[in-house]
Each structure stands twice: as C-alpha cells, then as structure tokens.
Amino acid sequence: xxxxxxxxxxxxxxxxxxxxxxxxxxxxxxxxxxxxxxxxxxxxxxxxxxxxxxxxxxxxxxxxxxxxxxxxxxxxxxxxxxxxxxxxxxxxxxxxxxxxxxxxxxxxxxxxxxxxxxxxxxxxxxxxxxxxxxxxxxxxxxxxxxxxxxxxxxxxxxxxxxxxxxxxxxxxxxxxxxxxxxxxxxxxxxxxxxxxxxxxxxxxxxxxxxxxxxxxxxxxxxxx
Numbered sequence: 001x002x003x004x005x006x007x008x009x010x011x012x013x014x015x016x017x018x019x020x021x022x023x024x025x026x027x028x029x030x031x032x033x034x035x036x037x038x039x040x041x042x043x044x045x046x047x048x049x050x051x052x053x054x055x056x057x058x059x060x061x062x063x064x065x066x067x068x069x070x071x072x073x074x075x076x077x078x079x080x081x082x083x084x085x086x087x088x089x090x091x092x093x094x095x096x097x098x099x100x101x102x103x104x105x106x107x108x109x110x111x112x113x114x115x116x117x118x119x120x121x122x123x124x125x126x127x128x129x130x131x132x133x134x135x136x137x138x139x140x141x142x143x144x145x146x147x148x149x150x151x152x153x154x155x156x157x158x159x160x161x162x163x164x165x166x167x168x169x170x171x172x173x174x175x176x177x178x179x180x181x182x183x184x185x186x187x188x189x190x191x192x193x194x195x196x197x198x199x200x201x202x203x204x205x206x207x208x209x210x211x212x213x214x215x216x217x218x219x220x221x222x223x224x
Contacts (some may be wrong), residue, residue: 009113010102028080033090042090044074050090059093080102129153 003010033050036206042050042064050064071087081088105111122197129135133153137144213216 001093001095001102004098004102005095009064009111010105010113011108012106013115014103014106016103026079027082028088030090035092040113042092044088045080046074047073050088051091055094056091059091060094062094064090125157128157133157 003012007041028045032045036043038048039049040052040148044050044066046192048066050066053063053065055062068085068087071081077087083089088174126135134149135153138149141149145218
C-alpha cells in the first residue's frame with residue numbers, strides 16, 4: 001500500500017496468496033462477496049446485504065457482518081462460515097482500492113519476471129555475503145560500523161565478479177606466475193582482515209564525517 005501511495009509499481013509477492021489461511025479452506029472466499037460502493041455494503045452469495053459494523057483501529061479495516069439469525073437460517077451457511085457464535089464477517093481495508101491494485105500488479109507477468117531476476121541477482125548475493133563475509137554479524141556494532149562492513153562486503157563481491165568475468169583463461173605458462181601472485185594476494189588479504197577488525201573496534205567522535213568515504217576506507221584497509 002505504501003508503494004501505491006508513492007506511485008511505485010508493486011512487484012512484491014502477494015503474502016496472502018503465498019500463505020493462505022487454513023481456516024478459510026473449503027468456504028466462500030472474499031471474492032465471492034460483491035462490494036456495493038454506493039451504499040458501502042457487501043452482498044453475500046445468498047443475496048443478503050452485509051452492513052458496516054465497526055472500524056478496527058489497529059488494522060485499519062472496516063468490518064461487515066450479517067445478523068446471527070440471518071446466517072443461522074441460510075441454506076449456504078456450511079459453505080460460508082464455520083463460526084458458531086456469530087455469522088460470516090468480512091474485513092475491508094480503508095485503502096482497499098490501493099491494495100487491490102497492488103495485488104493485481106503483483107500477479108502480473110512483469111512482476112513474476114522481476115522476482116525471478118531478484119532470485120539470481122539479489123538473493124544469491126545476500127547468501128554469499130552471509131555465508132562467506134559475515135553479513136549477519138552486526139550485533140552491538142552500531143550503525144556506522146555496519147555501514148562500513150556492508151560497503152567492504154559489496155566491494156569484495158564486485159572484485160570477485162570482475163575476476164571471474166574479466167580475466168583471461170589461465171594457461172600452463174602462466175601457472176607459476178599465478179601461484180606467486182596468489183601467495184602475495186593471500187598475505188595482503190590477511191593484513192586487510194586484521195585492519196578491518198581494528199576498524200570495527202574503534203569509534204569516531206560524533207557522527208561519521210563526510211570525508212570518511214568508501215574509497216578512503218579501501219585505500220586504508222588495503223595499503224601495504
């Protein structure tokens with residue numbers, strides 16, 4: 001709903017569709033009830049009119065309900081509700097039009113393509129950062145340290161991508177040179193980790209100053 005209020009297309013997954021309510025299995029869904037905008041009422045599958053009852057202050061949803069006696073005498077009661085004390089109730093959000101538009105966009109073909117693209121771009125990156133670079137180790141570090149940590153993790157992942165896609169294939173003639181370079185890289189990496197740990201233990205006086213950029217962090221952490 002917040003995305004719709006800001007004019008942003010909603011390509012997130014529909015949580016209600018992904019995890020349906022087990023209690024509603026086998027009975028009429030909300031879509032079987034017709035909303036009458038002119039009278040602000042709902043018409044049930046049996047043709048009865050559900051009147052507005054109250055507004056839930058926390059959920060910001062309006063509740064619609066039929067009298068108990070009307071539901072008890074209905075021939076479709078077994079297909080409509082499992083409630084014993086009351087009849088069938090419906091909830092409509094105060095910004096239901098925005099939610100309906102968001103769900104329509106979430107089930108579009110473009111939204112499904114974006115979610116599939118996110119799986120192999122963002123989710124794989126998050127998993128690699130969490131499993132190999134301590135992405136989830138953020139407790140008690142404060143926001144400014146975690147920001148530095150995330151910048152460094154992103155820089156490392158970008159370097160790995162460049163090494164994977166931009167370097168030419170290794171030949172047998174360059175194997176010895178590569179071994180020497182990898183040994184030097186391992187030593188520099190060890191020094192970098194030690195400096196990174198030291199960086200996460202110190203705290204600047206006040207907020208993080210503007211000159212303290214990611215470029216200066218990388219230069220400081222990887223200097224010989």
